[in-house]
């Protein structure tokens with residue numbers, strides 16, 4: 001797969017360089033494959049084509065160093081957006097509630113990871129042949145990643161604590177009702193958890209309070225004495241101490257905040273270059289893998305199952321990669 005993506009982008013760049021009329025070909029196929037709404041609007045089609053070409057150049061750069069031990073990038077549903085458009089639609093205006101931003105590289109001694117006495121591999125999607133993780137969600141253009149990741153960890157903790165299949169909880173309820181956050185325009189997972197504790201509000205199912213992907217008025221259901229409540233939570237930083245994140249993962253998935261600026265065209269592999277520390281997204285770690293040369297976290301995203309590795313990414317453990325160790329939360333539910 002890595003080779004074919006690489007060959008594809010290289011071929012496209014080659015066509016551009018030679019000025020081959022790709023407009024009638026590959027880009028139109030892209031527009032068709034992703035059912036882009038501007039397919040029949042020549043002006044926008046033209047401007048999107050130019051953006052697409054710029055993204056191919058960016059993808060080519062991100063694919064350096066081009067070897068299999070690192071992440072690779074390629075064309076996907078976001079490849080016709082400018083970085084600014086991507087930021088506005090899919091990243092969040094991060095509003096840390098009570099934790100200062102830590103914006104640098106912090107190295108954890110990774111040798112220690114192998115002497116913790118924990119399993120070499122943990123994946124809550126397949127834990128003793130049972131999944132404690134719901135299907136990958138899609139936030140679309142709502143900057144509510146903080147609510148998605150909070151709800152996702154609640155689902156998994158509920159399933160783990162009760163030995164049940166994870167429920168699909170209402171992310172929309174958290175987006176609409178959480179007083180300490182700003183709905184689809186931004187928020188913070190710790191603030192969301194604090195609000196869930198302070199308010200004693202139970203989170204109902206997605207079926208009872210469905211996702212609309214816009215911020216709306218809070219419609220707490222009259223019946224909402226039933227639902228999942230947060231009992232307690234922790235919100236800490238594990239800089240230079242990512243071993244403790246692995247230990248925490250043995251209790252269940254974690255919410256983390258990250259810099260996802262360069263994640264848009266991620267396709268697979270372990271992210272270990274090309275990531276900064278400007279926090280603008282929240283995701284969930286559902287496991288880790290220490291069996292290969294590069295130890296990595298298994299990271300659940302909320303950009304749909306057609307993003308990355310069936311909705312997931314792999315991020316290197318031990319270097320606060322993308323700021324992943326700076327804001328880490330766990331919770332228990334009742």
Ligand SMILES: *[C@@H]1O[C@H](CO)[C@@H](O)[C@H](O)[C@H]1NC(C)=O
Nearest residue numbers: 064065066067068069070293
């Ligand atoms: C991949 O590329 C990096 C940077 O050029 C290099 O350090 C590393 O050894 C390479 N890995 C493999 C497996 O070739």
Ligand SMILES: *[C@@H]1O[C@H](CO)[C@@H](O)[C@H](O)[C@H]1NC(C)=O
Nearest residue numbers: 119125126127128129130131
């Ligand atoms: C999981 O399923 C596999 C294949 O069916 C089986 O060999 C294995 O023993 C199971 N593991 C557990 C922990 O149940």
Ligand SMILES: *[C@@H]1O[C@H](CO)[C@@H](O)[C@H](O)[C@H]1NC(C)=O
Nearest residue numbers: 231232233234330331332333
């Ligand atoms: C939260 O509650 C659980 C279950 O009672 C308990 O095991 C855990 O230690 C508590 N965590 C915190 C941070 O209070």
